[in-house]
Amino acid sequence: MMRAARSPLAQWGAEGDAILVETDRPWRLVLWEKAQYVPCWDLGDDIWFSTEWLETHSPESRHCWEPIMDKACRYSRARIVESGPARATVRWDYALCDSKTLSREQFRCQTVGEDPVLWMNVKLTEETRLEIAIA
Numbered sequence: 132m133m134r135a136a137r138s139p140l141a142q143w144g145a146e147g148d149a150i151l152v153e154t155d156r157p158w159r160l161v162l163w164e165k166a167q168y169v170p171c172w173d174l175g176d177d178i179w180f181s182t183e184w185l186e187t188h189s190p191e192s193r194h195c196w197e198p199i200m201d202k203a204c205r206y207s208r209a210r211i212v213e214s215g216p217a218r219a220t221v222r223w224d225y226a227l228c229d230s231k232t233l234s235r236e237q238f239r240c241q242t243v244g245e246d247p248v249l250w251m252n253v254k255l256t257e258e259t260r261l262e263i264a265i266a
Contacts, residue, residue, distance in 0.1 A: 135214035135221060140165075143177070150209050152219045160221070162209040167199050168223055169207075187227055198225040 132155050140149035140163050147164030154160075157175055162168045171179040186197040201207045206226035213220045 132216055133214070133219045135211045135219035137211065150211060150221055152221060160219075162221060162223060164204055167201050167204060167207045168209040168225070169198055170209075170221070170223060184225070185227065196227040196229050198227065201225065201228050 133152070135150060135152045137148065137150050139146060140151070140161070142163070142165070145165045149161055149163040150168075152160035159173050161171050161173045161179070163171070166179075169181055169184060171181045173179055184198055186195060198207050206228060207224070209221060209223045211219070212222050
């Protein structure tokens with residue numbers, strides 16, 4: 132049985148919005164606001180595992196550009212695409228950002244459908260997107 136649902140989550144003294152994908156296994160997939168919605172496998176006993184994400188550096192900045200720098204979740208978001216007995220699909224969108232020097236002038240903004248898409252000063256044709264389908 133598969134089930135994806137949005138729910139508040141309290142973990143390690145912090146509380147925030149989360150998408151929880153429950154399976155009939157002893158683990159689950161968690162996309163938690165307090166972890167910038169980075170997909171993590173909750174293996175139980177407070178052990179979480181993530182397989183990483185796109186990350187970059189720039190010669191113009193001494194800081195790392197990655198989704199976990201977006202502590203206010205201004206550009207990182209997650210939503211449930213489908214949830215059924217056989218499969219759950221969750222979409223996670225994020226922009227690479229730097230928590231030290233992030234500014235509005237550093238972004239070019241474009242709209243794709245109803246979603247704002249933000250990029251650093253680079254030429255990209257698509258937003259950074261991850262869809263996870265668990266079957």
